[in-house]
Amino acid sequence: MTAATPSANEPIEFWFDFSSGYGYFASLDIEAMAARHGRTVVWRPFLLGTAFKITGATGLSRTPLKAEYADLDWHRIARLKKVDFTLPPFHPATALPATRAFYVIERKSVTDAVRFAKLVYAAYFAGRLNTGDGGEIVKFAVDNGFDGEEVATGISDDNIKQRVRDLGETAIQRGVFGSPWIFVGAEPFWGWDRLRMVDEWLTTGGW
């Protein structure tokens, strides 16, 4: 199915948008799931907006009928997983500053970047962090023990801006149009619902 034979221990890729409720739920489980298969996870926050321009989608929360369903469904999943879930008044934010900040932090420490991503997701879906506001993101970084000056400088850095743009392009080129999106080698899986299929794929080696 895949062009290349993937290494058995190759990390799986986890692409997500910081405004994606389903991405948030996937983020809660993906590392444990990967670990059961001796895998690590490469976290790849990106902006879905670029893909939406191609697919003509407007985002769940901006689409009639889908918005109501997504709201019901996210709360239903939150109850199932026993996590808090409060859609912020500024939802869906365009999480460009948060996404850039992730890659700023990742330059020095992947572990720190992943910790940052988890904190951002939890705060956004507790309704208390506007991921689209650069000032808030810097303050949030400081409050959580990250280097605020580095984040403040980094999110205006041309290299970081270009990196986020490039990742948006890479997503499109690899056919990524939704969040969460998981790659096991070249094999793509779209959606929170598919974590179980990814699990099965990792168990069996694919079919």
Add this chain to the structure above:
Amino acid sequence: MTAATPSANEPIEFWFDFSSGYGYFASLDIEAMAARHGRTVVWRPFLLGTAFKITGATGLSRTPLKAEYADLDWHRIARLKKVDFTLPPFHPATALPATRAFYVIERKSVTDAVRFAKLVYAAYFAGRLNTGDGGEIVKFAVDNGFDGEEVATGISDDNIKQRVRDLGETAIQRGVFGSPWIFVGAEPFWGWDRLRMVDEWLTTGGW
């Protein structure tokens, strides 16, 4: 969560479009799943096109990026479930004649209508039945032991035409914008991926 307390044995509703690959896969398992909970299934073929006008969607197979993914994903599910899957050259058909024929048959026998739906799905996704062609549908009905004259007359019957239109409106009013779509009482579930959640919902009574 639901407005009314549903009866424990209330049938579950299965809404689907005859051109929906995910609907097809759901149709293979939904009755066995419902039966495990002492439930029956009400089959509700409808035309997704009306909802698409509201959500702005164009259908998976007409959407860039999504079309390629859906094709890969359908074949992946077919391999998993060990069923044939051949996307017909006329995909996605607007399955109006097939949908009308279902309701013609259902007037006399729900069991026959469900048998017809299963045959239509299997033939369409074997690439050998154009569900959008009234003549083909009548011939298909005859070949499979249904009353061809009744189907031929019925699919032009104003009452049947209106019934299919009404169901499209009902779908919208109830927030149905995708296929497959399952209702357990008032609780909506969208997508093939969610059969397992429906199963869990039926087991637990909801959460």
